[in-house]
Amino acid sequence: MLELRDITKRFGEVLANDRINIKITEGTIHAIVGENGAGKSTIMRIAYGFYTADSGEILVDGQVRRIDTPHDAIAQGIGMVHQHFMLVENMTVAENIVLGSEPGSAAALDLKSASQKIRALSEEFKLAINPSAVIETLSVGQQQRVELLKALYRDARLLILDEPTAVLTPQEVEEFFTILRGMREQGKTVVIITHKLDEVLAISDEVTVMRDGRVVGRVKTKDTNAAELARMMVGRDVLLRVEKPDADAGATVLSLQDLRVMGMDGTPRVDGLTFDVRAGEVVGIAGVEGNGQTELIESLAGLTEPELVSGRVEFEGRDITTATAKERKQMGVAHIPEDRHRRGLLLDFDLAENSILGVQDREPIVSFAGVMLDNGAIERRARQIIKDFDVRPANPALPARSLSGGNQQKLIIGREFDLHPKLLLVAQPTRGVDIGAIEFIHRKLIALRDAGCAILLVSAELEEVTALADRLLVIHEGKIVGEVDPKVATTEEIGLMMTGGHR
Amino acid sequence: MRSIFSIALIFSTLRLATPLIWASHGGMFSERSGVINIALEGIMLAGAFTAASVTFYAGNPWIGLVAGIAAGVAISSIHAVACIRFNANQVVSGMAINILMIGLPAFLGGSLFASTGSTPQIPKENLIPWTPVFLAFLLVPATWYVLYRTPFGLRLRAVGEKPEAADAAGVSVKLMRYSAVLISGALAGVGGAYLSIGQSSLFTRNMTSGRGFISLAALIFGKWRPVQTMLACLLFGFTEAVSIQLQGVRLPSGEDIPNQFIQIIPYVLTIIVLAGFIGQSRAPRAIGLPYQKER
Numbered sequence: 068m069l070e071l072r073d074i075t076k077r078f079g080e081v082l083a084n085d086r087i088n089i090k091i092t093e094g095t096i097h098a099i100v101g102e103n104g105a106g107k108s109t110i111m112r113i114a115y116g117f118y119t120a121d122s123g124e125i126l127v128d129g130q131v132r133r134i135d136t137p138h139d140a141i142a143q144g145i146g147m148v149h150q151h152f153m154l155v156e157n158m159t160v161a162e163n164i165v166l167g168s169e170p171g172s173a174a175a176l177d178l179k180s181a182s183q184k185i186r187a188l189s190e191e192f193k194l195a196i197n198p199s200a201v202i203e204t205l206s207v208g209q210q211q212r213v214e215l216l217k218a219l220y221r222d223a224r225l226l227i228l229d230e231p232t233a234v235l236t237p238q239e240v241e242e243f244f245t246i247l248r249g250m251r252e253q254g255k256t257v258v259i260i261t262h263k264l265d266e267v268l269a270i271s272d273e274v275t276v277m278r279d280g281r282v283v284g285r286v287k288t289k290d291t292n293a294a295e296l297a298r299m300m301v302g303r304d305v306l307l308r309v310e311k312p313d314a315d316a317g318a319t320v321l322s323l324q325d326l327r328v329m330g331m332d333g334t335p336r337v338d339g340l341t342f343d344v345r346a347g348e349v350v351g352i353a354g355v356e357g358n359g360q361t362e363l364i365e366s367l368a369g370l371t372e373p374e375l376v377s378g379r380v381e382f383e384g385r386d387i388t389t390a391t392a393k394e395r396k397q398m399g400v401a402h403i404p405e406d407r408h409r410r411g412l413l414l415d416f417d418l419a420e421n422s423i424l425g426v427q428d429r430e431p432i433v434s435f436a437g438v439m440l441d442n443g444a445i446e447r448r449a450r451q452i453i454k455d456f457d458v459r460p461a462n463p464a465l466p467a468r469s470l471s472g473g474n475q476q477k478l479i480i481g482r483e484f485d486l487h488p489k490l491l492l493v494a495q496p497t498r499g500v501d502i503g504a505i506e507f508i509h510r511k512l513i514a515l516r517d518a519g520c521a522i523l524l525v526s527a528e529l530e531e532v533t534a535l536a537d538r539l540l541v542i543h544e545g546k547i548v549g550e551v552d553p554k555v556a557t558t559e560e561i562g563l564m565m566t567g568g569h570r
Numbered sequence: 571m572r573s574i575f576s577i578a579l580i581f582s583t584l585r586l587a588t589p590l591i592w593a594s595h596g597g598m599f600s601e602r603s604g605v606i607n608i609a610l611e612g613i614m615l616a617g618a619f620t621a622a623s624v625t626f627y628a629g630n631p632w633i634g635l636v637a638g639i640a641a642g643v644a645i646s647s648i649h650a651v652a653c654i655r656f657n658a659n660q661v662v663s664g665m666a667i668n669i670l671m672i673g674l675p676a677f678l679g680g681s682l683f684a685s686t687g688s689t690p691q692i693p694k695e696n697l698i699p700w701t702p703v704f705l706a707f708l709l710v711p712a713t714w715y716v717l718y719r720t721p722f723g724l725r726l727r728a729v730g731e732k733p734e735a736a737d738a739a740g741v742s743v744k745l746m747r748y749s750a751v752l753i754s755g756a757l758a759g760v761g762g763a764y765l766s767i768g769q770s771s772l773f774t775r776n777m778t779s780g781r782g783f784i785s786l787a788a789l790i791f792g793k794w795r796p797v798q799t800m801l802a803c804l805l806f807g808f809t810e811a812v813s814i815q816l817q818g819v820r821l822p823s824g825e826d827i828p829n830q831f832i833q834i835i836p837y838v839l840t841i842i843v844l845a846g847f848i849g850q851s852r853a854p855r856a857i858g859l860p861y862q863k864e865r
Contacts, residue, residue, distance in 0.1 A: 117738075117863075138740035153735035155728050156855075166728050167739030169721035176721050217739075 068093035068256050069114065069145070069225055074123035076109055083109040085280040087123070091225065096247060096257045098267040098288070101277035102300055102501035104471055107260050108150075110277075111227045115147040116140040141168075146218025147227040152210050154202045161185055161198040164217050181220075188219050192249055208239040215246070225256040232266055236355045237529060237562035244270050262300075262502065264293040265530075276300055301503045311513045314537035317346035318383075320490050320521035321367070326378035328362045328371055328545075336362035338545035339378070344490065349512070349522040351536025351553065353529055355565050359545035360525040361405060364494045367523070368402040369395045370410075382490065396425055401488035403479055405495040405525070411479045412467045419449040419463035422482050452481035457507065473504035480508060484515060491515060494525040509535060529558060529565075543567045579811055584703055585769060587800075587807025589614065589761040589778075591706040593785035594792070594799050595713050596757030600646075602717065602794060603750035604730040604856040608664030609649045610758050611782025612671035616641040617762025619675035622689040622773035623682060631698045631767050635760065638767075642759020643752050645671065650751035654744055657860035672776055679773070687775030689766070697771055702764040707800075709757070714796040726750055730854035733861040743861045758782070780837065787840045793851045802843075809836045 069091040076084040084106045091097045101107045112118045114125060116134040124131050127143045134140050140147070154163050161182045171177030182198040189196045194212040202210060211231065218226050232240045247257055247270060261267060267274055268288060276284035276299040284299040298304055321344040328337035337359045344350045352360055366376050369392035380388045382398055390398075404410035412421050423432050423445055431444040449463040456477040458470070467475060476496070483491065496512065497505040512535060516522055526532045532539060533553040540547050541564040548564050593610045600607035620641035625634030649667055652658040676687050683689055717723035728736040729746040737743050765781070766773040784806050792799030813835040820826055 136740065137738055141740060147738070149738065153732070153738040155731045155735050157731060158724075158728065162724055162728075163735070166724060166736060167741045169724060171721070173721060176719055176724060 068128060069258075070126040070129075071110065071114060072124045072126065074110060074113060074120045074125075076106075076113060076118060076120050082280050084113070084120070087277075087280075087282055089275050089282065091256060091258055092273065093224075093256050094251060094254055095272040096251055096259060096270055098271035098274045099258060099260045099277065100262060100264070100267055100274060100296060100300060102262060102503070103473070103499060104279075104501075105277040105300070106280040107277050108229055111147070111229065111258065111260055114140065115145060115227060138167075141221050141223070144222060144224040145227065146221060146223030146225070148211065148214040148218065148229065148231060150230040150233060152214055154210055154213060156201075156203040158202060159198065160196055160200050160202065160205075160213050160216070163202060163213060164198070164220050168221060185216060185220060188216055192219065192246060192253070194246065207234045208236075208243070211235070211243065212246070223255075225258065226250070227258045227260070229260045230262075231259060232261065232263065234356075236565060237558055238566060240266070264296050267296065268293060278302060297502060301501075303503075309509045309513065309534040311535075312517070314348040314516065316348040316537070317519065319343045319345050320383060321523065322381040324379040324381070326363075326366070326380060327376070328359070328366045329375040330362070331375075336545050337366065340545075340547055342540060342547065344521045344523050346489070346521050347516060347519050348537045349516050349524055349535050351532035351539045352523070352525045352542050353532045353539055353561055353565060354525075354542035356527050358542050358565075360494065360542060362545075363542075364402070364405070364492050364523070364525055367492050368392055368400065368404075396486070399486070399489035401483035401486045401491045403483050403491065403493040403496055405498070407472075407475055407479055412475060414468040415466055417464050417466055418453065418458070418470075418478060419445050421467050421478060422449040422452050422463070424482065425486065448485070452478065452485060456481035456484075456511070471501075472499040473501045476500050476508065477504060480511060484511070488520055491520055491522045493522060495527060496524070497526075497528070497531060505531075529561060533558075533561070541565055579808075579815060582811035582814065583804060583808045585699070585807075586810045587803045588703045588706045588768070589764050589781055590785045590788055590803035590806055591709065591800055592702070592761030592764065593758040593782055594789045594803055595709055595796065596642075596754035596759075596761070597786055597789045598713060598717075598754075598794055598796065598799060599726070599750045599757070600754035601789065601857055602730045602854055603726050603747045604733060604854055604859065604861070605650070605653050605747055605751050606660040606664065606858045607646075607649065607751065607754050607758075608661055608786065609646065609667040609782075610664075610754075610785050611778055611780070612664075612667040612669075613642045613645050613755050613758040614762030614765065614778045614782045614785075615668075615671040615675060615776070616645045617759035618766040618777055619678070619689070619762075619773045620759075621763030622692065622766035623678075625692050625696055625767050626690055629696060631692075631696050634767050635698065635702075635763050638763030639756045639759040642755040642757075642762065644755070646751050646755025646758070649755075650748050653860065654747050654751070657862065660858050660860075668782070675773065676775055689773040692767060692771045694771065696767070698764075698768050700768075702760060702768050705760075710796050710800045717796070722749075727854075729861075730856055733856050733859075737861070737863065747861075758785075761785070784836065784840055787844050790851055790853075791843050794854060805843075806836055806839065809839050 071087055071089045074084050074087040087110050099107045113120045116136045116139050119135055125134050132143055161178050164185055165181045169176055170181050185198040194216060196212055196216060235243060250257060271288045274286050274288055275282055276296060278300060323340050323342055326337055326340045327335055330336045354360055365371050369390055373389045387395060408414060426432055428437060431441060434441045446463055453461045458474050458477045496508055524532060524535055536553045539551050539553040541549050541561060543565060551561060593614055597607045597610050617638035621634040621638030624637035625631050645667060649663050652663040653660045679685050679687060679689060725741045725746050729743050733743045765777055788802035788806055789799050791802040813832045816827055816832045817829060
């Protein structure tokens with residue numbers, strides 16, 4: 068139905084798409100996979116008219132078409148659901164859906180007929196969306212279905228979905244896939260951009276694999292497997308499972324007793340947590356994002372206003388409930404934050420400067436009684452981290468902003484590991500990181516554990532926490548709803564607990 | 571002490587609220603589309619000066635009013651181009667226009683009328699003391715209708731809340747913002763014109779004396795919604811009317827209330843209202859942010 072021929076697109080010096088050829092068959096679900104920066108979003112944004120290609124052509128139903136704006140794409144029956152939803156939060160579902168192609172005259176908006184059509188579509192595709200609901204009152208999964216409705220309302224025959232499952236819980240993913248299969252049965256064509264291989268295998272009919280701006284493979288899903296796809300994506304063999312010996316847990320390092328953290332609005336975000344983390348073990352926290360994980364990690368790192376925190380936190384037997392971030396760091400608590408741009412890096416500062424954050428007042432970084440930064444020592448330290456953690460490009464003078472997400476993350480991890488921590492608080496260690504770097508980061512975390520560090524891990528990727536954790540706690544609305552053994556628990560079982568159900 | 575509350579006070583309130591209603595509803599269009607319009611003050615001055623000058627020469631206030639609107643549109647187009655085409659800081663651009671419009675009428679007045687700030691008196695029969703008042707109260711439901719019941723209004727609000735969503739839906743963010751800022755120039759132009767050819771009979775230097783900013787305060791106080799904003803304008807108009815009535819009123823001790831003290835009342839109220847209520851009012855989410863498509 069859609070064919071992209073020899074599409075090339077440059078952003079300045081970067082060749083994002085290099086003579087891309089992709090053919091999408093009508094009535095199929097087609098997955099486009101690749102690491103971050105492989106150019107998969109770029110090529111689909113070209114198909115949707117967000118970007119214009121430098122060269123190449125787009126064919127719809129065998130005819131060459133100019134698609135310069137989203138308007139052109141919509142006219143050709145192409146719809147797109149973006150990774151970040153394009154919804155106006157304080158407007159209703161119907162208002163959002165009709166925006167840009169409003170029914171009625173210029174003098175009077177006809178929302179009634181629109182609502183009827185939306186209701187009919189919602190029933191046809193089993194989306195269960197009320198047209199008069201206000202967007203900000205809907206769950207993430209529902210908002211995503213509104214996005215689908217937006218495309219269907221415009222008579223889209225081809226739907227492009229950019230990383231659609233990134234924001235969903237395992238249950239929601241299953242429901243969402245059911246909806247997609249229903250659409251395929253109704254004759255719609257679906258393109259799904261993703262980097263999660265299990266999802267590709269579960270939902271797609273055909274797969275196009277991209278790497279470094281090129282198409283490196285085109286296969287039927289039934290003829291391939293995860294290992295082969297991973298090899299094509301990365302260009303070498305990748306270990307998909309984390310291999311680790313059983314934990315040899317030692318003394319208790321971190322101990323929480325009835326920890327509560329209030330939000331700014333006065334509601335509890337972390338609601339009475341009690342658990343221990345021992346030396347040499349990884350304790351994982353699984354949960355749908357926004358159930359208190361952020362507040363838990365930030366309060367343990369000393370980043371929360373003390374008056375919002377109650378209960379007791381002990382580190383090696385000492386009460387650190389009200390200790391500052393600096394005091395904790397000096398005791399041996401390291402923190403890899405979930406949002407590296409907000410908490411982890413100064414993006415406009417160079418790698419060397421970023422590598423000393425947290426130790427900027429310690430020897431040998433400072434000399435002359437703590438008043439002078441020693442640039443030689445800083446650079447040596449930065450080079451060591453860059454080398455040990457394979458940060459690329461390996462130039463300490465580059466601004467942090469210029470690095471890919473995976474390399475930024477490796478720099479932060481290197482910096483925190485260099486503190487030789489006794490406790491590591493780590494949130495979303497591989498968010499926005501490529502498969503190759505994920506494998507590297509996982510191995511480093513396990514090595515740190517085996518060296519005797521206590522690790523508290525929070526991740527939205529269920530696969531990641533189950534693979535890394537030695538003990539897994541499931542959090543829901545700020546409470547621990549259960550502890551499972553990650554070696555035996557199933558995804559369904561954990562997923563159900565994550566949504567507040569009991570096992 | 572004679573009663574200051576009277577029918578006259580009500581009429582006075584309505585007339586004093588009128589320029590505020592025009593300007594604040596102008597500001598509403600601009601700000602709902604995501605462009606801060608702190609230039610309301612300067613646009614009103616442009617409208618006031620142009621309307622008075624043209625009415626003086628043409629002998630017809632309606633031609634003067636249209637000229638005032640045109641001046642408002644012209645000045646706001648500078649703001650629009652700076653903010654939308656060149657992604658300038660919207661507060662800086664607005665402030666520059668305000669400063670320009672303090673000087674420009676004096677300069678033009680000097681060459682046209684050999685005076686440094688005022689235009690000549692316009693005869694009473696060439697003034698429009700009531701029609702703009704009446705129209706202002708039609709403007710409120712009209713604005714509501716346009717914003718909430720037309721495709722244009724839906725797009726305008728979407729562009730001010732989440733321009734990338736509007737863009738993805740095929741709405742031109744730039745086009746919407748240009749129209750919104752120009753509409754705001756036209757409406758604030760009427761507000762200014764009414765000052766010089768409705769409430770008084772000539773343009774005097776800096777005659778708005780902060781009404782553009784008070785309109786902006788009313789807009790914020792009114793949560794960027796037509797009816798609430800109108801009520802805020804009436805409150806400010808009422809305060810001004812009371813402060814005029816209070817002039818010459820004696821305290822029980824027999825002394826006059828100092829004029830300066832009375833004149834600050836509307837401004838003090840503005841500060842109190844903004845300090846007290848600004849936190850409760852949610853601005854359009856994309857306000858002040860230039861929209862740039864990704865490459």
